[in-house]
Amino acid sequence: GDSVTQMEGPVTLSEEAFLTINCTYTATGYPSLFWYVQYPGEGLQLLLKATKADDKGSNKGFEATYRKETTSFHLEKGSVQVSDSAVYFCALRDAGGTSYGKLTFGQGTILTVHP
């Protein structure tokens, strides 16, 4: 069945450091891929998405490229800020897979950025 695996956290960085959060997936169809962010005490917000192979999603300085050959969708940011501290979720949605079009989430990665 469909599944998403994120790198284990938590991740702690200093301000202006480079961020990578790894995400790999397993899907039987042709999924769309998403990154969501959850700030403390809030629900999830869509950060970026990519709907087909080699697409790059970007938003607020974050980027992720849909790599079909490595089944990956790693999240990157060149220079993190304290305000980026949050929980990040990788997810896939596969209309043709066993999840019947529902979002499948990774386990989440907690990011803490220190000044």
Added chain:
Amino acid sequence: EADIYQTPRYLVIGTGKKITLECSQTMGHDKMYWYQQDPGMELHLIHYSYGVNSTEKGDLSSESTVSRIRTEHFPLTLESARPSHTSQYLCASSENRGSNYGYTFGSGTRLTVV
């Protein structure tokens, strides 16, 4: 600005009480979902609906029930709350068109059963 609303944001209630968590959306989405989020942050789908009068159980077994009488409204009910129900509950909805679209989430209800 949120197009999906959850109330209450926080709720502390005694064991054995009946509670209903409200979720409403103004986007006309047919598909709606309830997730339970544990302290480790992982999300578990507990209920979903693909339209009025359609409800299904999710991947995680839950003692809660849901109803979908109107498109915009998807309440979750616990008949008899227990401390094991303490958690964050997130409601979401999605576009009616295909898998290219993600979900829109509400701000969540943090439930504590004492």
